[in-house]
Amino acid sequence: MKKRSDGLLRSAAAAPHVVWSVLFIVAPLIFVCYYAFTDASGHFTFSNITGLGNYAGTFALSVCFAFIATILCLLVAYPLAYCICKLSPRSQKILIMLAMLPMWMNLLIRTYSMMAILDNEGFLNKALEAIGLSKVRILGTPGAVIFGMVYNFFPYMLLPIYSVMSKLDSRLIEAAEDLGCNGRQVIMKVILPLSIPGIVSGITMVFVPSISTFYISQKLGGGTFDLIGDAIERQFQRPDTYNVGAAISLVMMLLILVSIAVMNRFTDEADGNGAGGGIIV
Amino acid sequence: MKILSRSYIAIVFAILYIPILVLMLFSFNSTASTGVFSGFSFQWYGELFKDARVFTALRNTLILAVSSSLISTVIATGAAVGLDRMRSAKIRGVINSVTNIPMMNPDIVTGVSMMLLFAFFGNLVGATADKLNFFTLLIAHITFNIPYVLLNITPRLRQMDRNLPEAARDLGCTPVQSFFKVELPFMMPSIIAGAIMAFTLSLDDFVISYFTSGSDFETLPILIYSLTKKEVKPNIYALSTLIIIAIISLLILSNVMSSRSNQSNAGSLRKGKDKLNGKENI
Numbered sequence A: 001m002k003k004r005s006d007g008l009l010r011s012a013a014a015a016p017h018v019v020w021s022v023l024f025i026v027a028p029l030i031f032v033c034y035y036a037f038t039d040a041s042g043h044f045t046f047s048n049i050t051g052l053g054n055y056a057g058t059f060a061l062s063v064c065f066a067f068i069a070t071i072l073c074l075l076v077a078y079p080l081a082y083c084i085c086k087l088s089p090r091s092q093k094i095l096i097m098l099a100m101l102p103m104w105m106n107l108l109i110r111t112y113s114m115m116a117i118l119d120n121e122g123f124l125n126k127a128l129e130a131i132g133l134s135k136v137r138i139l140g141t142p143g144a145v146i147f148g149m150v151y152n153f154f155p156y157m158l159l160p161i162y163s164v165m166s167k168l169d170s171r172l173i174e175a176a177e178d179l180g181c182n183g184r185q186v187i188m189k190v191i192l193p194l195s196i197p198g199i200v201s202g203i204t205m206v207f208v209p210s211i212s213t214f215y216i217s218q219k220l221g222g223g224t225f226d227l228i229g230d231a232i233e234r235q236f237q238r239p240d241t242y243n244v245g246a247a248i249s250l251v252m253m254l255l256i257l258v259s260i261a262v263m264n265r266f267t268d269e270a271d272g273n274g275a276g277g278g279i280i281v
Numbered sequence B: 001m002k003i004l005s006r007s008y009i010a011i012v013f014a015i016l017y018i019p020i021l022v023l024m025l026f027s028f029n030s031t032a033s034t035g036v037f038s039g040f041s042f043q044w045y046g047e048l049f050k051d052a053r054v055f056t057a058l059r060n061t062l063i064l065a066v067s068s069s070l071i072s073t074v075i076a077t078g079a080a081v082g083l084d085r086m087r088s089a090k091i092r093g094v095i096n097s098v099t100n101i102p103m104m105n106p107d108i109v110t111g112v113s114m115m116l117l118f119a120f121f122g123n124l125v126g127a128t129a130d131k132l133n134f135f136t137l138l139i140a141h142i143t144f145n146i147p148y149v150l151l152n153i154t155p156r157l158r159q160m161d162r163n164l165p166e167a168a169r170d171l172g173c174t175p176v177q178s179f180f181k182v183e184l185p186f187m188m189p190s191i192i193a194g195a196i197m198a199f200t201l202s203l204d205d206f207v208i209s210y211f212t213s214g215s216d217f218e219t220l221p222i223l224i225y226s227l228t229k230k231e232v233k234p235n236i237y238a239l240s241t242l243i244i245i246a247i248i249s250l251l252i253l254s255n256v257m258s259s260r261s262n263q264s265n266a267g268s269l270r271k272g273k274d275k276l277n278g279k280e281n282i
Helices: A002-012 A015-036 A047-085 A090-103 A107-117 A123-130 A143-166 A170-178 A183-194 A196-212 A215-220 A228-235 A240-268 B002-026 B043-050 B053-084 B089-104 B105-125 B134-159 B163-170 B174-202 B207-213 B220-229 B234-261
Strands: none
Touching: A002 B053, A015 A240, A015 B053, A015 B089, A015 B134, A047 A090, A047 A143, A047 A196, A047 A228, A047 A240, A047 B002, A090 A143, A090 B002, A090 B234, A107 A123, A107 A143, A107 A215, A107 B002, A107 B220, A107 B234, A143 A196, A143 A215, A143 B002, A170 A183, A183 A196, A196 A228, A196 A240, A215 A228, A228 A240, A228 B105, A228 B207, A240 B105, B002 B163, B002 B234, B043 B053, B043 B234, B053 B089, B053 B134, B053 B174, B053 B220, B105 B134, B105 B207, B134 B174, B134 B207, B163 B174, B174 B207, B174 B234, B207 B220, B220 B234
16 A cells, blocks of 8 residues: 555656646647648638648758758768777767767857858858969858758767667677678678668758758858748748748658658668667657 | 778868867957958957847846756656656656657757747737747746756666665655655766756757747847848857857766766767667657
Protein backbone atom coordinates (compact mmCIF):
# COMPACT_ATOMS: atom_id res chain seq x y z
CA MET A 1 0.00 0.00 0.00
CA LYS A 2 2.77 2.35 0.97
CA LYS A 3 4.73 1.47 -2.12
CA ARG A 4 1.77 2.21 -4.33
CA SER A 5 1.19 5.68 -2.99
CA ASP A 6 4.90 6.31 -3.34
CA GLY A 7 4.70 5.39 -7.03
CA LEU A 8 1.76 7.72 -7.50
CA LEU A 9 3.66 10.51 -5.82
CA ARG A 10 6.54 9.99 -8.19
CA SER A 11 4.35 9.94 -11.25
CA ALA A 12 2.74 13.13 -10.02
CA ALA A 13 6.12 14.82 -10.37
CA ALA A 14 5.71 14.48 -14.11
CA ALA A 15 2.24 16.04 -14.07
CA PRO A 16 3.30 19.67 -14.64
CA HIS A 17 5.30 18.53 -17.61
CA VAL A 18 2.38 16.59 -19.07
CA VAL A 19 0.03 19.52 -18.62
CA TRP A 20 2.59 21.88 -20.14
CA SER A 21 3.13 19.59 -23.13
CA VAL A 22 -0.58 19.35 -23.83
CA LEU A 23 -1.08 23.09 -23.52
CA PHE A 24 1.96 24.32 -25.39
CA ILE A 25 3.04 21.52 -27.71
CA VAL A 26 -0.13 19.66 -28.68
CA ALA A 27 -2.58 22.56 -28.60
CA PRO A 28 -0.48 24.86 -30.85
CA LEU A 29 -0.25 22.12 -33.46
CA ILE A 30 -4.02 21.72 -33.32
CA PHE A 31 -4.28 25.46 -33.91
CA VAL A 32 -2.06 25.17 -36.98
CA CYS A 33 -4.56 22.65 -38.37
CA TYR A 34 -7.49 24.82 -37.29
CA TYR A 35 -6.13 27.92 -39.02
CA ALA A 36 -5.11 25.95 -42.09
CA PHE A 37 -8.70 24.80 -42.63
CA THR A 38 -10.54 28.02 -41.82
CA ASP A 39 -10.75 31.43 -43.44
CA ALA A 40 -10.08 34.77 -41.76
CA SER A 41 -13.57 34.85 -40.25
CA GLY A 42 -13.34 31.32 -38.84
CA HIS A 43 -15.40 29.38 -41.38
CA PHE A 44 -14.29 25.97 -42.54
CA THR A 45 -12.62 26.00 -45.93
CA PHE A 46 -10.23 24.05 -48.09
CA SER A 47 -9.19 27.10 -50.07
CA ASN A 48 -5.97 27.65 -48.10
CA ILE A 49 -4.79 24.17 -48.96
CA THR A 50 -5.98 24.22 -52.55
CA GLY A 51 -4.47 27.68 -52.98
CA LEU A 52 -1.04 26.27 -52.17
CA GLY A 53 -0.62 25.61 -55.89
CA ASN A 54 0.67 29.18 -56.08
CA TYR A 55 3.50 28.16 -53.82
CA ALA A 56 4.57 25.14 -55.86
CA GLY A 57 7.58 27.06 -57.17
CA THR A 58 8.56 28.13 -53.66
CA PHE A 59 8.31 24.58 -52.39
CA ALA A 60 10.31 23.23 -55.33
CA LEU A 61 13.04 25.86 -54.91
CA SER A 62 13.32 25.23 -51.17
CA VAL A 63 13.47 21.48 -51.56
CA CYS A 64 16.05 21.91 -54.29
CA PHE A 65 18.28 24.29 -52.26
CA ALA A 66 17.97 22.23 -49.10
CA PHE A 67 18.69 19.05 -51.02
CA ILE A 68 21.85 20.45 -52.64
CA ALA A 69 23.01 21.89 -49.31
CA THR A 70 22.45 18.56 -47.57
CA ILE A 71 24.35 16.61 -50.23
CA LEU A 72 27.23 19.10 -50.09
CA CYS A 73 27.36 18.84 -46.31
CA LEU A 74 27.46 15.07 -46.57
CA LEU A 75 30.20 15.11 -49.22
CA VAL A 76 32.38 17.39 -47.10
CA ALA A 77 31.53 15.96 -43.67
CA TYR A 78 31.90 12.26 -44.43
CA PRO A 79 35.56 12.34 -45.44
CA LEU A 80 36.22 14.82 -42.66
CA ALA A 81 34.73 12.50 -40.04
CA TYR A 82 36.82 9.68 -41.47
CA CYS A 83 40.01 11.77 -41.30
CA ILE A 84 39.25 12.90 -37.74
CA CYS A 85 38.71 9.30 -36.62
CA LYS A 86 42.23 8.43 -37.73
CA LEU A 87 43.75 10.94 -35.31
CA SER A 88 44.76 10.47 -31.70
CA PRO A 89 41.89 10.58 -29.17
CA ARG A 90 43.12 13.90 -27.84
CA SER A 91 43.16 15.62 -31.23
CA GLN A 92 39.79 14.06 -31.98
CA LYS A 93 38.33 15.61 -28.88
CA ILE A 94 39.73 19.05 -29.65
CA LEU A 95 38.55 18.99 -33.28
CA ILE A 96 35.05 17.91 -32.29
CA MET A 97 34.91 20.72 -29.75
CA LEU A 98 36.00 23.12 -32.49
CA ALA A 99 33.32 21.76 -34.80
CA MET A 100 30.64 22.28 -32.16
CA LEU A 101 31.66 25.77 -31.20
CA PRO A 102 30.09 27.61 -34.16
CA MET A 103 26.75 25.92 -33.41
CA TRP A 104 26.60 27.92 -30.23
CA MET A 105 26.96 31.19 -32.00
CA ASN A 106 23.78 32.78 -33.11
CA LEU A 107 22.61 31.88 -36.59
CA LEU A 108 22.16 35.56 -37.32
CA ILE A 109 25.74 36.32 -36.39
CA ARG A 110 27.12 33.46 -38.45
CA THR A 111 25.06 34.45 -41.48
CA TYR A 112 25.95 38.07 -40.99
CA SER A 113 29.65 37.24 -40.85
CA MET A 114 29.26 35.37 -44.14
CA MET A 115 27.70 38.48 -45.57
CA ALA A 116 30.66 40.56 -44.48
CA ILE A 117 32.95 38.21 -46.32
CA LEU A 118 30.94 37.68 -49.49
CA ASP A 119 29.81 41.26 -49.96
CA ASN A 120 30.85 43.07 -53.14
CA GLU A 121 33.05 45.35 -51.08
CA GLY A 122 33.76 42.61 -48.55
CA PHE A 123 36.77 40.69 -47.41
CA LEU A 124 36.80 38.06 -50.16
CA ASN A 125 36.55 40.52 -53.02
CA LYS A 126 39.21 42.76 -51.51
CA ALA A 127 41.44 39.75 -51.13
CA LEU A 128 40.79 38.73 -54.73
CA GLU A 129 41.62 42.25 -55.90
CA ALA A 130 44.77 42.26 -53.82
CA ILE A 131 46.10 39.23 -55.64
CA GLY A 132 45.14 40.71 -58.99
CA LEU A 133 41.92 38.88 -59.76
CA SER A 134 38.65 40.50 -60.67
CA LYS A 135 35.72 40.82 -58.29
CA VAL A 136 32.95 38.29 -58.27
CA ARG A 137 29.36 38.98 -57.35
CA ILE A 138 28.40 36.32 -54.86
CA LEU A 139 25.60 37.73 -52.75
CA GLY A 140 22.25 37.23 -54.38
CA THR A 141 23.25 34.11 -56.29
CA PRO A 142 21.86 30.63 -55.51
CA GLY A 143 25.43 29.65 -54.63
CA ALA A 144 25.55 32.15 -51.78
CA VAL A 145 22.30 30.87 -50.25
CA ILE A 146 23.36 27.24 -50.55
CA PHE A 147 26.80 28.02 -49.19
CA GLY A 148 25.14 29.82 -46.28
CA MET A 149 23.10 26.72 -45.50
CA VAL A 150 26.12 24.44 -45.73
CA TYR A 151 28.18 26.76 -43.57
CA ASN A 152 25.51 27.17 -40.90
CA PHE A 153 24.36 23.58 -40.63
CA PHE A 154 27.60 21.71 -41.37
CA PRO A 155 28.25 20.66 -37.74
CA TYR A 156 24.87 18.94 -37.61
CA MET A 157 26.10 16.63 -40.37
CA LEU A 158 29.59 16.10 -39.05
CA LEU A 159 28.76 15.25 -35.44
CA PRO A 160 26.36 12.31 -35.91
CA ILE A 161 28.56 10.77 -38.60
CA TYR A 162 31.62 11.15 -36.41
CA SER A 163 29.80 9.74 -33.40
CA VAL A 164 28.84 6.57 -35.27
CA MET A 165 32.17 6.21 -37.02
CA SER A 166 34.25 6.64 -33.89
CA LYS A 167 32.36 3.81 -32.22
CA LEU A 168 32.97 1.35 -35.05
CA ASP A 169 34.62 -1.85 -33.94
CA SER A 170 38.14 -1.67 -35.36
CA ARG A 171 38.28 -5.47 -35.44
CA LEU A 172 35.73 -5.42 -38.26
CA ILE A 173 38.09 -3.33 -40.35
CA GLU A 174 41.02 -5.59 -39.50
CA ALA A 175 38.95 -8.63 -40.40
CA ALA A 176 38.07 -7.10 -43.76
CA GLU A 177 41.73 -6.37 -44.40
CA ASP A 178 42.73 -9.90 -43.41
CA LEU A 179 40.17 -11.25 -45.82
CA GLY A 180 41.81 -9.33 -48.62
CA CYS A 181 39.96 -6.05 -48.90
CA ASN A 182 41.96 -3.09 -50.10
CA GLY A 183 41.54 0.35 -48.54
CA ARG A 184 38.73 1.34 -50.84
CA GLN A 185 36.83 -1.90 -50.36
CA VAL A 186 37.10 -1.50 -46.58
CA ILE A 187 35.43 1.89 -46.86
CA MET A 188 32.75 0.80 -49.32
CA LYS A 189 31.91 -2.57 -47.79
CA VAL A 190 32.47 -2.05 -44.07
CA ILE A 191 32.70 1.55 -42.92
CA LEU A 192 30.07 3.08 -45.19
CA PRO A 193 27.28 0.56 -44.52
CA LEU A 194 27.93 0.68 -40.77
CA SER A 195 27.84 4.47 -40.65
CA ILE A 196 24.46 4.78 -42.37
CA PRO A 197 22.63 5.60 -39.11
CA GLY A 198 24.90 8.62 -38.64
CA ILE A 199 24.42 9.69 -42.24
CA VAL A 200 20.64 9.44 -41.97
CA SER A 201 20.64 11.41 -38.74
CA GLY A 202 22.92 14.05 -40.26
CA ILE A 203 20.78 14.36 -43.37
CA THR A 204 17.66 15.03 -41.29
CA MET A 205 19.43 17.51 -39.07
CA VAL A 206 20.70 19.52 -42.03
CA PHE A 207 17.68 19.19 -44.29
CA VAL A 208 15.07 20.31 -41.74
CA PRO A 209 16.64 23.68 -40.84
CA SER A 210 17.73 24.26 -44.45
CA ILE A 211 14.26 23.86 -45.87
CA SER A 212 12.67 26.10 -43.26
CA THR A 213 15.22 28.92 -43.06
CA PHE A 214 14.32 32.47 -43.89
CA TYR A 215 17.16 34.58 -42.55
CA ILE A 216 19.82 32.97 -44.73
CA SER A 217 17.86 33.46 -47.91
CA GLN A 218 16.97 37.03 -46.97
CA LYS A 219 20.54 38.04 -46.21
CA LEU A 220 22.62 36.02 -48.64
CA GLY A 221 20.03 35.76 -51.38
CA GLY A 222 19.50 39.50 -51.40
CA GLY A 223 15.74 39.04 -51.65
CA THR A 224 15.87 37.27 -55.01
CA PHE A 225 14.85 33.87 -53.70
CA ASP A 226 11.56 33.09 -52.09
CA LEU A 227 11.87 29.98 -49.93
CA ILE A 228 9.17 28.29 -47.81
CA GLY A 229 10.52 29.98 -44.69
CA ASP A 230 10.25 33.38 -46.37
CA ALA A 231 6.71 32.63 -47.49
CA ILE A 232 5.65 31.60 -43.99
CA GLU A 233 7.36 34.59 -42.42
CA ARG A 234 5.61 36.94 -44.84
CA GLN A 235 2.16 35.45 -44.23
CA PHE A 236 2.53 35.94 -40.50
CA GLN A 237 3.20 39.65 -40.79
CA ARG A 238 -0.52 40.38 -41.13
CA PRO A 239 -3.33 38.68 -39.19
CA ASP A 240 -5.55 38.24 -42.27
CA THR A 241 -3.02 35.94 -43.95
CA TYR A 242 -2.40 33.73 -40.90
CA ASN A 243 -4.58 31.06 -42.45
CA VAL A 244 -2.48 30.74 -45.58
CA GLY A 245 0.67 30.78 -43.48
CA ALA A 246 -0.75 28.01 -41.30
CA ALA A 247 -1.56 25.96 -44.40
CA ILE A 248 1.99 26.34 -45.73
CA SER A 249 3.42 25.43 -42.30
CA LEU A 250 1.18 22.40 -42.04
CA VAL A 251 2.18 21.09 -45.45
CA MET A 252 5.85 21.68 -44.74
CA MET A 253 5.60 19.97 -41.37
CA LEU A 254 3.88 16.94 -42.90
CA LEU A 255 6.46 16.76 -45.68
CA ILE A 256 9.26 16.79 -43.13
CA LEU A 257 7.63 14.26 -40.80
CA VAL A 258 6.96 11.88 -43.69
CA SER A 259 10.52 12.15 -44.95
CA ILE A 260 11.91 11.60 -41.45
CA ALA A 261 9.69 8.55 -41.01
CA VAL A 262 10.88 7.16 -44.35
CA MET A 263 14.51 7.83 -43.43
CA ASN A 264 14.10 6.16 -40.04
CA ARG A 265 12.66 3.13 -41.70
CA PHE A 266 15.70 3.06 -43.89
CA THR A 267 18.02 3.15 -40.85
CA ASP A 268 16.15 0.45 -39.02
CA GLU A 269 16.54 -1.84 -41.99
CA ALA A 270 20.18 -0.95 -42.46
CA ASP A 271 21.15 -1.32 -38.87
CA GLY A 272 19.01 -2.64 -36.10
CA ASN A 273 20.93 -1.27 -33.16
CA GLY A 274 21.10 2.31 -34.34
CA ALA A 275 24.61 2.70 -32.92
CA GLY A 276 23.82 5.96 -31.20
CA GLY A 277 23.14 7.97 -34.32
CA GLY A 278 19.44 7.67 -33.87
CA ILE A 279 16.74 10.19 -34.39
CA ILE A 280 13.99 10.84 -31.96
CA VAL A 281 10.48 10.45 -33.21
CA MET B 1 47.88 10.11 -47.29
CA LYS B 2 48.42 11.48 -43.82
CA ILE B 3 49.36 14.89 -45.19
CA LEU B 4 46.33 14.84 -47.45
CA SER B 5 43.94 14.09 -44.61
CA ARG B 6 45.52 16.66 -42.30
CA SER B 7 45.34 19.41 -44.89
CA TYR B 8 41.72 18.48 -45.61
CA ILE B 9 40.90 18.89 -41.93
CA ALA B 10 42.77 22.19 -41.85
CA ILE B 11 40.93 23.56 -44.89
CA VAL B 12 37.45 22.66 -43.65
CA PHE B 13 38.06 24.13 -40.22
CA ALA B 14 39.59 27.24 -41.75
CA ILE B 15 36.45 27.80 -43.84
CA LEU B 16 34.34 27.19 -40.74
CA TYR B 17 36.19 29.79 -38.68
CA ILE B 18 37.33 32.45 -41.15
CA PRO B 19 33.98 34.31 -41.31
CA ILE B 20 33.76 34.49 -37.52
CA LEU B 21 37.36 35.61 -37.15
CA VAL B 22 36.97 38.20 -39.91
CA LEU B 23 33.87 39.52 -38.16
CA MET B 24 35.71 39.78 -34.87
CA LEU B 25 38.67 41.47 -36.54
CA PHE B 26 36.55 44.06 -38.32
CA SER B 27 34.74 44.95 -35.12
CA PHE B 28 38.02 46.67 -34.21
CA ASN B 29 38.30 48.44 -37.56
CA SER B 30 38.64 52.20 -37.48
CA THR B 31 36.45 52.65 -40.57
CA ALA B 32 33.10 51.15 -41.50
CA SER B 33 34.58 49.04 -44.29
CA THR B 34 34.27 45.27 -44.07
CA GLY B 35 36.92 44.76 -46.71
CA VAL B 36 39.91 46.83 -45.68
CA PHE B 37 41.33 46.92 -42.19
CA SER B 38 42.57 50.45 -41.76
CA GLY B 39 43.53 50.58 -38.12
CA PHE B 40 42.74 49.32 -34.66
CA SER B 41 40.08 51.17 -32.72
CA PHE B 42 37.34 50.66 -30.17
CA GLN B 43 35.04 53.19 -31.80
CA TRP B 44 32.33 50.67 -32.74
CA TYR B 45 32.27 49.38 -29.19
CA GLY B 46 31.94 52.98 -28.04
CA GLU B 47 29.06 53.55 -30.40
CA LEU B 48 27.46 50.30 -29.31
CA PHE B 49 27.54 51.27 -25.66
CA LYS B 50 25.93 54.61 -26.42
CA ASP B 51 22.86 52.82 -27.76
CA ALA B 52 20.32 52.38 -24.96
CA ARG B 53 18.42 49.77 -26.99
CA VAL B 54 21.35 47.39 -26.72
CA PHE B 55 21.32 47.49 -22.94
CA THR B 56 17.57 47.06 -22.74
CA ALA B 57 17.80 44.12 -25.11
CA LEU B 58 20.65 42.60 -23.12
CA ARG B 59 18.70 42.97 -19.89
CA ASN B 60 15.59 41.47 -21.50
CA THR B 61 17.58 38.56 -22.91
CA LEU B 62 19.08 37.78 -19.52
CA ILE B 63 15.76 38.05 -17.68
CA LEU B 64 14.19 35.74 -20.20
CA ALA B 65 17.08 33.27 -20.23
CA VAL B 66 17.30 33.05 -16.45
CA SER B 67 13.57 32.68 -15.85
CA SER B 68 12.92 30.28 -18.72
CA SER B 69 15.89 28.07 -17.83
CA LEU B 70 14.92 27.94 -14.15
CA ILE B 71 11.28 27.10 -14.81
CA SER B 72 12.06 24.58 -17.52
CA THR B 73 14.65 22.94 -15.27
CA VAL B 74 12.13 22.52 -12.45
CA ILE B 75 9.50 21.10 -14.79
CA ALA B 76 11.99 18.81 -16.52
CA THR B 77 13.44 17.54 -13.23
CA GLY B 78 9.97 16.59 -12.07
CA ALA B 79 9.29 14.98 -15.41
CA ALA B 80 12.54 12.99 -15.32
CA VAL B 81 11.78 11.65 -11.85
CA GLY B 82 8.15 10.89 -12.67
CA LEU B 83 8.84 9.25 -16.01
CA ASP B 84 11.71 7.22 -14.63
CA ARG B 85 9.48 5.12 -12.42
CA MET B 86 6.38 5.19 -14.54
CA ARG B 87 5.19 1.62 -14.88
CA SER B 88 3.47 1.86 -18.20
CA ALA B 89 6.12 1.98 -20.90
CA LYS B 90 3.43 2.90 -23.39
CA ILE B 91 2.39 6.09 -21.62
CA ARG B 92 6.04 6.95 -21.10
CA GLY B 93 6.67 6.47 -24.81
CA VAL B 94 3.80 8.76 -25.74
CA ILE B 95 4.94 11.46 -23.33
CA ASN B 96 8.51 11.23 -24.62
CA SER B 97 7.41 11.49 -28.23
CA VAL B 98 5.30 14.56 -27.52
CA THR B 99 8.16 16.12 -25.55
CA ASN B 100 10.48 15.68 -28.47
CA ILE B 101 8.20 17.38 -31.00
CA PRO B 102 9.85 20.80 -30.51
CA MET B 103 13.21 19.22 -31.30
CA MET B 104 11.92 17.53 -34.45
CA ASN B 105 9.87 20.32 -35.87
CA PRO B 106 11.52 23.17 -37.72
CA ASP B 107 11.80 26.17 -35.40
CA ILE B 108 9.62 28.23 -37.65
CA VAL B 109 6.73 25.79 -37.26
CA THR B 110 7.13 25.74 -33.47
CA GLY B 111 7.19 29.53 -33.43
CA VAL B 112 4.24 29.93 -35.75
CA SER B 113 2.14 27.32 -33.96
CA MET B 114 2.61 29.05 -30.61
CA MET B 115 1.89 32.40 -32.17
CA LEU B 116 -1.42 31.06 -33.48
CA LEU B 117 -2.31 29.73 -30.04
CA PHE B 118 -1.57 33.10 -28.46
CA ALA B 119 -3.36 34.99 -31.21
CA PHE B 120 -6.45 32.82 -30.82
CA PHE B 121 -6.66 33.22 -27.06
CA GLY B 122 -5.75 36.88 -27.37
CA ASN B 123 -8.77 37.35 -29.60
CA LEU B 124 -10.88 35.32 -27.23
CA VAL B 125 -10.15 37.48 -24.21
CA GLY B 126 -10.46 40.55 -26.39
CA ALA B 127 -6.92 41.82 -26.30
CA THR B 128 -6.82 44.17 -29.21
CA ALA B 129 -3.44 45.49 -30.21
CA ASP B 130 -0.53 43.40 -29.09
CA LYS B 131 -1.32 39.92 -27.88
CA LEU B 132 2.32 39.01 -27.63
CA ASN B 133 4.36 40.07 -24.64
CA PHE B 134 6.98 38.87 -22.20
CA PHE B 135 4.82 36.00 -20.98
CA THR B 136 4.15 34.55 -24.41
CA LEU B 137 7.86 34.67 -25.07
CA LEU B 138 8.59 33.05 -21.72
CA ILE B 139 6.13 30.24 -22.39
CA ALA B 140 7.69 29.60 -25.79
CA HIS B 141 11.20 29.48 -24.36
CA ILE B 142 10.23 27.15 -21.53
CA THR B 143 8.57 24.86 -24.05
CA PHE B 144 11.59 24.44 -26.29
CA ASN B 145 13.98 24.20 -23.33
CA ILE B 146 12.26 21.33 -21.54
CA PRO B 147 13.27 18.50 -23.93
CA TYR B 148 16.93 19.48 -23.80
CA VAL B 149 17.03 19.65 -19.99
CA LEU B 150 15.27 16.31 -19.84
CA LEU B 151 17.89 14.92 -22.23
CA ASN B 152 20.55 15.87 -19.69
CA ILE B 153 18.88 14.55 -16.56
CA THR B 154 17.36 11.24 -17.71
CA PRO B 155 20.65 9.42 -18.44
CA ARG B 156 22.08 10.50 -15.09
CA LEU B 157 19.03 9.24 -13.23
CA ARG B 158 19.38 5.90 -14.98
CA GLN B 159 22.90 5.53 -13.68
CA MET B 160 21.78 5.88 -10.10
CA ASP B 161 22.01 2.84 -7.88
CA ARG B 162 18.38 2.00 -7.12
CA ASN B 163 19.39 0.72 -3.71
CA LEU B 164 20.39 4.20 -2.56
CA PRO B 165 16.90 5.67 -2.13
CA GLU B 166 15.74 2.37 -0.64
CA ALA B 167 18.56 2.46 1.89
CA ALA B 168 17.48 5.97 2.81
CA ARG B 169 13.94 4.72 3.32
CA ASP B 170 15.14 1.84 5.47
CA LEU B 171 17.06 4.30 7.58
CA GLY B 172 13.82 6.16 8.27
CA CYS B 173 13.55 8.79 5.57
CA THR B 174 10.14 9.65 4.23
CA PRO B 175 9.87 9.42 0.41
CA VAL B 176 10.17 13.19 0.19
CA GLN B 177 13.25 13.23 2.41
CA SER B 178 14.91 10.45 0.46
CA PHE B 179 14.27 12.38 -2.73
CA PHE B 180 15.79 15.60 -1.41
CA LYS B 181 18.66 13.99 0.48
CA VAL B 182 19.67 11.20 -1.89
CA GLU B 183 18.29 11.46 -5.37
CA LEU B 184 18.39 15.19 -5.91
CA PRO B 185 22.05 15.56 -4.86
CA PHE B 186 22.90 12.69 -7.18
CA MET B 187 21.12 14.35 -10.10
CA MET B 188 22.38 17.82 -9.27
CA PRO B 189 25.36 18.02 -11.69
CA SER B 190 23.14 16.99 -14.60
CA ILE B 191 20.43 19.39 -13.48
CA ILE B 192 22.91 22.25 -13.45
CA ALA B 193 24.33 21.21 -16.81
CA GLY B 194 20.79 21.08 -18.18
CA ALA B 195 19.97 24.49 -16.76
CA ILE B 196 23.07 26.01 -18.34
CA MET B 197 22.16 24.42 -21.63
CA ALA B 198 18.63 25.80 -21.43
CA PHE B 199 20.10 29.18 -20.59
CA THR B 200 22.31 29.22 -23.67
CA LEU B 201 19.54 27.91 -25.93
CA SER B 202 17.32 30.68 -24.70
CA LEU B 203 20.03 33.31 -25.23
CA ASP B 204 20.61 32.02 -28.72
CA ASP B 205 17.09 31.60 -29.98
CA PHE B 206 15.90 33.85 -32.74
CA VAL B 207 13.29 32.11 -34.89
CA ILE B 208 10.84 31.10 -32.15
CA SER B 209 11.28 34.43 -30.33
CA TYR B 210 10.67 36.27 -33.56
CA PHE B 211 7.16 34.85 -33.80
CA THR B 212 6.23 34.90 -30.14
CA SER B 213 7.56 38.25 -28.92
CA GLY B 214 5.74 41.53 -28.89
CA SER B 215 7.12 44.94 -29.67
CA ASP B 216 7.56 45.87 -26.02
CA PHE B 217 10.04 43.15 -25.18
CA GLU B 218 13.01 42.94 -27.50
CA THR B 219 15.77 40.36 -27.01
CA LEU B 220 19.30 40.60 -28.40
CA PRO B 221 18.80 38.25 -31.37
CA ILE B 222 15.66 40.15 -32.31
CA LEU B 223 17.52 43.43 -31.99
CA ILE B 224 20.29 42.06 -34.20
CA TYR B 225 17.67 41.02 -36.72
CA SER B 226 16.07 44.43 -36.85
CA LEU B 227 19.46 46.16 -37.01
CA THR B 228 20.68 43.96 -39.85
CA LYS B 229 17.57 44.72 -41.83
CA LYS B 230 19.10 48.08 -42.58
CA GLU B 231 22.64 48.82 -43.64
CA VAL B 232 25.70 46.96 -42.46
CA LYS B 233 27.30 48.71 -39.53
CA PRO B 234 30.33 47.47 -37.64
CA ASN B 235 28.75 48.08 -34.25
CA ILE B 236 26.77 44.91 -34.94
CA TYR B 237 30.14 43.20 -35.37
CA ALA B 238 31.16 44.57 -32.00
CA LEU B 239 27.96 43.28 -30.44
CA SER B 240 28.44 39.89 -32.10
CA THR B 241 32.03 39.68 -30.89
CA LEU B 242 30.93 40.32 -27.33
CA ILE B 243 28.18 37.71 -27.61
CA ILE B 244 30.62 35.16 -29.05
CA ILE B 245 33.05 35.73 -26.17
CA ALA B 246 30.22 35.37 -23.64
CA ILE B 247 29.00 32.14 -25.27
CA ILE B 248 32.48 30.63 -25.29
CA SER B 249 32.90 31.38 -21.58
CA LEU B 250 29.54 29.80 -20.81
CA LEU B 251 30.42 26.80 -22.90
CA ILE B 252 33.61 26.20 -20.98
CA LEU B 253 31.68 26.46 -17.71
CA SER B 254 29.02 24.05 -18.92
CA ASN B 255 31.64 21.61 -20.12
CA VAL B 256 33.39 21.62 -16.77
CA MET B 257 30.06 20.97 -15.06
CA SER B 258 29.09 18.11 -17.32
CA SER B 259 32.46 16.39 -17.15
CA ARG B 260 32.00 16.47 -13.42
CA SER B 261 28.44 15.22 -13.88
CA ASN B 262 29.52 12.07 -15.66
CA GLN B 263 32.10 10.96 -18.10
CA SER B 264 30.04 8.81 -20.36
CA ASN B 265 26.53 9.88 -20.91
CA ALA B 266 25.13 13.32 -20.33
CA GLY B 267 27.00 15.18 -23.05
CA SER B 268 25.68 18.57 -22.18
CA LEU B 269 27.90 20.16 -24.76
CA ARG B 270 25.59 18.79 -27.34
CA LYS B 271 23.59 21.67 -28.38
CA GLY B 272 20.19 21.90 -29.53
CA LYS B 273 19.24 20.01 -32.55
CA ASP B 274 22.04 17.60 -31.99
CA LYS B 275 20.13 14.49 -31.17
CA LEU B 276 23.07 12.15 -30.82
CA ASN B 277 21.76 10.88 -27.56
CA GLY B 278 18.37 10.29 -29.04
CA LYS B 279 17.79 6.60 -28.94
CA GLU B 280 19.08 6.16 -25.45
CA ASN B 281 16.36 8.40 -24.17
CA ILE B 282 13.27 6.91 -25.70
